[in-house]
Amino acid sequence: NCSLHLASKISSPPQNKSIALFQLRPEIGDYSARNKKKRFESFVPVPDTLLEKARQEQEHVTALDPKSRAAGGTETPWAQTPVTDLTAVGEGRGTVLSLKLDRLSDSVSGLTVVDPKGYLTDLKSMKITSDAEISDIKKARLLLRSVTQTNPKHPPGWIAAARLEEVAGKLQSxxxxxxxxxxxxPKNEDVWFEACRLASPDESKAVIARGVKAIPNSVKLWLQAAKLETSDLNKSRVLRKGLEHIPDSVRLWKAVVELANEEDARMLLHRAVECCPLHVELWLALARLxxxxxxxxxxxxAREKLNKEPAIWITAAKLEEANGNTQSVSKVxxxxxxxxxxxxxxIDREAWLxxxxAAERAGSVLTCxxxxxxTIGVGVDDEDxxxxxxxDAEECKKRGSIETARAIYAxxxxxxxxxxxxxxxxxxxxxxxxxRESLEAILRKAVTYNPKAEVLWLMGAKEKWLAGDVPAARAILQEAYAAIPISEEIWLAAFKLEFENNEPERARMLLTKARERxxxxxxWxxxxxxxxxxxxxxxxxRLLEEGLKLFPSFFKLWLMLGQMEDRIGHVGKAKEVYENGLKHCPGCIHLWLSLASLEERINGLSKSRAFLTMARKxxxxxxxxxxxxxxxxxxxGNKKEADSLLAKALQECPTSxxxxxxxxxxVPRPQRKSKSSDAIxxxxxxxxxxAAVAKLxxxxRKVDKARSWLNRAVTLAPDIGDFWALYYKFELQHGNADTQRDVxxxxxAAEPKHGERWQAISKAVENSHQPVDAILRKVVLALGAEENPNAAEP
Structure with a gap:
């Protein structure tokens, strides 16, 4: 009957495509299958509802539909909300937490192999915001319970468990x-510290009291107990109680001394140095009191107890200096x-320096x-x-230790x-x-030991001159002349002193003697x-012509002679002088420029152009x-020709x-920005x-940037007066009194000497004795509309 029933099932057509018929095949190597009776097996068709249920049970939800409100989402369009892989997130969180807890629980002989403080900090920063985090805390609680039960003598486990409950909001637990x-x-400080932190303010003192009773030699617990007190008297009592148990604790002695008055501090330090004789700070503090x-x-x-401590000797030297025993400082x-x-x-030379x-900063200059x-010569070879x-002196100067640098130089x-x-x-x-007095003193000593050093004599004379003492400056130069009678620098300095102080006759006499020598x-x-x-x-x-006979290759004499002839109206003679000067100094650019300018005034542009072309060749x-x-x-007005020349000039001089x-x-205004970029x-x-970018x-109206670039220009070239004039004019328009005064x-201080407009004004006869500030103001006025940024564009 069973065989008939099975045959009827096989012969009937299948009701579901998922049903498969499998024929048993012989194993490999069995070639007698044809002689064996074939056997067939089949599977009974399973209902579709059962298959669907099995599929749903095995399925994992890996994403939230952002359109589904049932999933906690909103009706946000799919393209704007990324799909969150919940499976990966859950697995990742679980993996990280399990690794941390496994490492925490992995202890050998009660010693953890992980830093408990770092893990406790992580626990403290946790915030419970979802069911998943609650589940993680439950897992952590379970693991920490296992840690504390399997190894109850492991303090980090208890601390971690307590902090976990604190993070979970269960403070009582x-x-x-x-x-x-x-x-x-009971013998671990960290556990008592954590108990004190978690306890209420009223109970914290009792907790820390039990802690110091359990660990009476714990300095940290005694300091914490003193910290919990509100009055200095109670704090001092707690610290003194701690010193009864730990009399050799330097930290406790320092803390109790800080709370005491001067008299009590002296008594306490006497006892402290008896208990801690090898701590130099206590000895030094007692000596100061x-x-x-x-x-x-x-x-x-202190020296008997600490015979290798340099600070004691330095303190002794400071003590002698403070009491006026200046002779004893160096001896000590x-x-x-x-x-x-x-x-x-x-002796470490760097450490002693x-x-x-430090002694200089403390006001002990003699000790310094x-x-x-x-010590400055310790370990230094003679040749170095x-x-x-x-x-060393320059480094001390940079750090602001002027007295130390002065002592090194001395x-x-x-x-x-x-x-x-x-x-x-x-x-x-x-x-x-x-x-000024110290500078004059050192210069006086300098010329005493180096009477042939011109620069030292000149520096001393200049300082006297700047101080307004012209007779003293004159006396120094006379001494210098006696020491170095053949020095031309001394002669010229004496001439300048007399000339700048409106003593032309004295200046003429000095120069006459110099020419005779x-x-x-x-x-000349x-x-x-x-x-x-x-x-x-x-x-x-006469003087210029005589000088040119003696020094025909000195171009300044040719220039001065030509300018003199031009000044008095002898234009032809001036041209002849310039041409003669170029025969002797063909490479002098100033002579070519002066000749070209003169030709432009006399004969027009074409002649000047010819001379400039010849000069460039x-x-x-x-x-x-x-x-x-x-x-x-x-x-x-030849703008196109000027542009053409500029293009050729930049090809020949690309970095000018x-x-x-x-x-x-x-260039026109819209192109200046790009041209500035190319120039930079x-x-x-x-x-x-x-300076050109600053004017741009x-x-x-970018005032801050303009000021910054102008400051950069005068920093790069402080000797060019044109930049200072431009900077000062800018501050007159956009700055205040302080910025103007600073510029x-x-x-x-820079004393500029060069600059196209600066030299034209400073070397004029009427301005020969003008100070720098007066020249600066005149150059600012002479800048004119061409330098005025507010002028209308052509």
Missing amino acids: ARQLIQRGCEEC ETYDQAKKVLNK IERGIRSLQREGLD KEAE QAIVKS RKRTWVA HALSVFVAKKSIWLKAAQLEKSHGT GGTERV MKSSIVERELGNVNEER KNPATPELWLAAIRAELRH GILWAAAIEM KRCDHDPHVI FWHD LKRCI
């Missing part, structure tokens, strides 16, 4: 857990160095000097001493008394950070300047000649700042380009 941890681990005699006794006792430091060396302590700087004198000491000068460079460094230090071309030039100042044209011409790649030709074309600055100013790429550190910002002060 956390307190109970940490209380159990205190019972299980004692009288002079008692402090000396304290420091002597020297004795200290010898004593430390006998004890086998290496730092101690010298004594330390430098005794000068270089090393100068470098010691270096005692060794290298004839080194002019060290005297100059020391004088510069006094000039920038000392007084065979002065150089500079003496200065002599002609004096005659020009006095209005003696014939004498000026003889002096190729000279930006000044190209710029003069471009400006000549612009003056006569003055040409790029001219290019920025010549070619020569980004050229002051002329920087000035045009656009004026910086310009006076």
Whole structure:
């Protein structure tokens, strides 16, 4: 019957496509299957509802439909909301947490292999915001319970469990857990600290009291107990109680001394140095509180206990200095160095120099000097001493330790008394950070040991002159002349002193003597300047012609002679002088420019153009000649020719700042920005380009940027007065009194000598004795509309 029933099932057509018929096949190698009776097996068809139910049970929901409100979403369009892989998120969170907990529970002999503080910090930062995090906390709680049960003597486990409950918002459970941890681990400080933190303010004192009772030698717990007190009296009582149990704790002694008055602190420190005789800070604190005699006794006792401590000797030197015993300061430091060396302590020169700087900051200048004198040469080879000491002094100067630098220079000068460079460094230090008296004193010593050093004599005379003491400056120069009778620099300095102080007759006499002694071309030039100042044209011409006979290759004499002839109206003679000058100085650009300018005034543009072309052929790649030709074309309205010349000039001189600055100013307003960018790429550190870009910002009312770029220009080239005038004019328009005063002060300190407009005004006869600030104001007025950013565009 069973066989018939099975046969009927097989013969009936299948009702579902999922039913498959499988025929049993023989195993490989069985070739007798044909002789065997074939057997068939089949599966009974399963209802569709059963299959669907099985599929749903095995399916994992891996994404939320953002359109489904049942899934917690909204009707947000699918393209705007990313699909969140919930399976990956859940697996990742579980993996990370299990790894952390496994590492936490992995302990050997009660010692964890993971940093409990880091893990506890992570637990503290957790926030419960979803069911998944609640589940994670449950898992963590289960694992931590396992940790505390399997190893109840492991303090980090109790702390982690308590913090987990705190994060979960169950503060009472956390307190109970940490209380159990205190019972299980009564000798652990961290458990008691955690119990104190979790306890209420009223109970925290009781908790910490039990802690110090369980661990009476714990400094941290005693300090925490004192911290919980509100009044200094109670804090002091707690700390004194702690010192009864831990009398050698330096931290407790320091804390209790800080709370005491001066008298009590002295008594406490006496007891502290008995209990902690090897701690130098306590000895030094006690010495500072004692009288002079008692402090000396304290420091002597300290030296007996700590015979390798340099701070004791330094403190002793400071004590002597504070009590007026200046002679004893250096002796104490020297004795200290010898004593430390006998004890086998290496003297670290760098460390002692730092101690010298610290002594300077504390006001102990003599101690600083004594330390430098005794230790500056330790470990330095003889051939490296000068270089090393100068470098040390410069580093101290940069850090603001002026007295230390001064002491280093003083010691270096005692060794290298004839080194002019060290005297100059020391004088510069006094000039920038000392007084006039100190500078004069060091310069006086310098010329005493170096009577042949011209620069030292000149520096001393200049300082006297700047101080307004002209007779003293004159006396110094007379001494200098007696020491160096053949020095032309001394003669010229004496001439300048007399000339600038409106003593032309004295100046003329000095220059006459200098010419008689065979002065150089500079003496002849200065002599002609004096005659020009006095209005003696014939004498000026005579001196220039005599000078040119002696020095025909000195171009300044040719220039001065030509300018003199031009000034008095002898244009033909001026042209002849320039041409003769170019025969002797064909490479002098100033002569070519002067001749071209003269020809332009006499014969027009064509003749000037010819001379400039000839000049460029003889002096190729000279930006000044190209710029003069471009400006000549612009003056006569030949804009296209000027543009063509500028393009050729930039091809021949691609890195010329003055040409790029001219290019920025010549292009129309919309193209200036791109032209400025090209100029900066070619020569980004050229002051002329920087000033041109600053004027562009000035045009656009970008005040802060314009000020920044103008400041950069004067920083790069402080000797060019045109930039200072431009900067000062900008501050007059957009700055305040403070910024204007600052620019004026910086310009006076820089003493600019060059600049196209600056030289034209400063070298005029009527301005020969004008100060720098007066010249600056005149140049600002002379800038005119061409430099005015607010002028209308052509």
